[in-house]
Amino acid sequence: LSEKRRIRRVYQAMAATLSPPRILPSGDSAITVEFSRNIDDAANQRVLALDRTLAREPVSGVTETVPTYRSLLVHYDPVKIDFDTLSEKLVSFAQLPVPRETKTRRWRIPVVYGGEHGIDLEDVAKTLKTTPDDIVARHVAGDYRVAMIGFTPGWSYLSGLEDSLHMPRRQNPRLLTPAGTISIGGVQTGVQCLAGPSGWHLLGRTAVRTYQLHRDPTFLLEPGDHVTFSAVDAKTFAEQDRAAEGGEIVAELIPS
Amino acid sequence: MSKLVISAIGPASSVQDGGRHGAQRYGLTPSGAMDRLALAAANCLVGNVPFTAAIEIGPFGAALTAREGAVRVALAGASRNADVAGRAVASDTSMTLADGETLTLGFARGGTFSYLAIEGGIAGEPMFGSLAVNARAGLGSPYPRPLQAGDELQTAAASGAAERRIDLPAVADGPIRVVMGPQDDEFGDAAKKLFLESEWKISATSDRMGYRLEGPVIKHLHGHNIVSDGTVDGSIQVPGNGAPIVLMPDRGTSGGYPKIATVISADFGRFAQIPAGRTFRFRAVGMAEAQAEVRKFAELLRTLAERVGPIDNFDLNIEALQDANVAGSAVSAVDAGTWQIPSANVLAQD
Numbered sequence: 001l002s003e004k005r006r007i008r009r010v011y012q013a014m015a016a017t018l019s020p021p022r023i024l025p026s027g028d029s030a031i032t033v034e035f036s037r038n039i040d041d042a043a044n045q046r047v048l049a050l051d052r053t054l055a056r057e058p059v060s061g062v063t064e065t066v067p068t069y070r071s072l073l074v075h076y077d078p079v080k081i082d083f084d085t086l087s088e089k090l091v092s093f094a095q096l097p098v099p100r101e102t103k104t105r106r107w108r109i110p111v112v113y114g115g116e117h118g119i120d121l122e123d124v125a126k127t128l129k130t131t132p133d134d135i136v137a138r139h140v141a142g143d144y145r146v147a148m149i150g151f152t153p154g155w156s157y158l159s160g161l162e163d164s165l166h167m168p169r170r171q172n173p174r175l176l177t178p179a180g181t182i183s184i185g186g187v188q189t190g191v192q193c194l195a196g197p198s199g200w201h202l203l204g205r206t207a208v209r210t211y212q213l214h215r216d217p218t219f220l221l222e223p224g225d226h227v228t229f230s231a232v233d234a235k236t237f238a239e240q241d242r243a244a245e246g247g248e249i250v251a252e253l254i255p256s
Numbered sequence: 257m258s259k260l261v262i263s264a265i266g267p268a269s270s271v272q273d274g275g276r277h278g279a280q281r282y283g284l285t286p287s288g289a290m291d292r293l294a295l296a297a298a299n300c301l302v303g304n305v306p307f308t309a310a311i312e313i314g315p316f317g318a319a320l321t322a323r324e325g326a327v328r329v330a331l332a333g334a335s336r337n338a339d340v341a342g343r344a345v346a347s348d349t350s351m352t353l354a355d356g357e358t359l360t361l362g363f364a365r366g367g368t369f370s371y372l373a374i375e376g377g378i379a380g381e382p383m384f385g386s387l388a389v390n391a392r393a394g395l396g397s398p399y400p401r402p403l404q405a406g407d408e409l410q411t412a413a414a415s416g417a418a419e420r421r422i423d424l425p426a427v428a429d430g431p432i433r434v435v436m437g438p439q440d441d442e443f444g445d446a447a448k449k450l451f452l453e454s455e456w457k458i459s460a461t462s463d464r465m466g467y468r469l470e471g472p473v474i475k476h477l478h479g480h481n482i483v484s485d486g487t488v489d490g491s492i493q494v495p496g497n498g499a500p501i502v503l504m505p506d507r508g509t510s511g512g513y514p515k516i517a518t519v520i521s522a523d524f525g526r527f528a529q530i531p532a533g534r535t536f537r538f539r540a541v542g543m544a545e546a547q548a549e550v551r552k553f554a555e556l557l558r559t560l561a562e563r564v565g566p567i568d569n570f571d572l573n574i575e576a577l578q579d580a581n582v583a584g585s586a587v588s589a590v591d592a593g594t595w596q597i598p599s600a601n602v603l604a605q606d
């Protein structure tokens with residue numbers, strides 16, 4: 001309780017222009033800096049801004065940061081910095097005005113939609129009372145941002161899915177979905193890198209590996225990157241998949 | 257070069273080290289040893305730096321044979337019956353396997369994981385600075401998967417150094433200490449009280465990703481779906497069925513269930529060692545106590561090598577001998593040469 005009082009005092013000391021985040025302990029060696037309890041674009045912008053601030057002005061003892069939709073998880077070495085000191089620093093950094101993103105990368109990711117590559121496309125169209133082509137057109141028209149990467153290597157959660165494509169997740173998650181799956185779930189769309197379980201609706205696949213071990217860069221996307229999709233046919237996908245296997249990036253970096 | 261050939265090994269055994277850090281923002285979990293103190297102790301015994309890659313051996317047994325030369329190894333962590341060509345060997349000591357000799361390990365008792373460190377380490381290709389196996393991500397070297405019979409680990413030839421013993425502090429056996437949060441406000445007072453005052457058991461379905469707990473149902477205040485956020489080793493998340501899961505080093509880097517509390521770093525290895533089916537409790541501590549404990553733990557790791565000494569200089573450790581199941585009238589506890597027990601008996605104990 002005294003810790004909570006101390007943190008409250010820190011809050012009061014700040015002449016805040018932005019609302020303070022919640023400082024939540026994740027054990028003795030990590031702090032969750034929470035900006036919202038919901039998926040909220042403004043909160044995600046503040047998460048990514050705090051992440052950039054910590055990259056620009058490193059705090060001694062901070063070992064690793066993990067941006068998510070609504071919070072930044074800050075891992076630290078408690079031998080080098082204690083909870084109270086780091087909490088104060090994070091609160092003050094988090095209330096700095098969110099700077100405009102200076103250099104934003106924008107990727108175009110090719111996707112083969114439907115059929116064996118996107119086994120839920122027909123059902124999604126039926127549920128949303130439209131045609132598969134229309135679903136593809138809407139998905140391709142979107143301008144997305146990497147809100148977070150998590151769960152398994154390279155699994156990129158994108159914000160910016162248009163309202164008409166929001167759908168509850170499947171009642172029964174699948175235990176295995178293919179590598180490169182492009183799917184929608186709730187208010188999100190995503191690029192899944194490795195084969196694995198998923199409760200989302202599978203629209204298609206991309207040859208792009210967001211994580212590939214012996215490639216430079218190993219991880220393609222960064223939290224904050226912008227992403228658009230383009231539709232390709234199955235033959236193109238097969239060619240791109242071979243190229244990607246050989247280490248090509250396949251995704252296009254669009255000059256802004 | 258010598259090599260250590262795996263003649264037999266149970267599931268949940270893999271090469272582990274201090275883990276790979278710095279890529280959780282890309283969804284890559286650190287992995288690494290379940291019990292870092294035991295890993296460090298085993299490494300110190302053979303003169304390695306503390307978090308050198310070693311073999312993490314799960315609850316079942318193993319048999320490993322030196323080939324193409326002698327191999328010097330050390331065992332720490334969960335106690336188990338161990339012998340080399342019929343000579344019983346104690347935990348927390350180093351030993352040299354002559355070319356062709358086999359180290360046979362029984363089931364873990366009083367723990368789950370043992371660490372077999374090898375003098376000079378294990379030859380492999382580090383990925384993000386680590387040989388640790390993370391089977392889901394296809395990472396780990398020399399094998400990106402749990403170890404199997406027939407696997408061969410390339411190692412340095414044994415130096416011939418005198419064998420050593422490490423004097424570790426007694427393992428505390430009190431409740432596992434936790435810091436409440438980050439999402440303890442998703443639970444009412446009754447649920448938090450139930451969590452802290454109940455006996456828990458670790459389910460047999462647990463693995464390196466998570467330990468499932470068996471006990472009372474912990475109810476959420478507002479449902480079990482939260483927006484995914486970051487996880488740490490020891491995060492205790494509560495899914496929809498109300499049965500908590502403690503996240504372990506192969507965890508997902510993010511998770512969408514409320515996390516009621518987090519195991520403190522100093523108790524994490526002790527928690528990881530609790531065998532399936534054994535009861536234990538949690539106890540909430542404040543941040544000040546948790547941070548004092550983690551600093552003490554870091555100091556213990558930093559000074560671990562000072563606890564290593566020649567085997568002869570150690571006082572007779574009856575407990576260790578009983579643990580190795582060799583204390584009896586037929587042996588002299590102070591003369592290792594008399595610690596003869598048939599290998600078959602060791603295995604029959606399991």
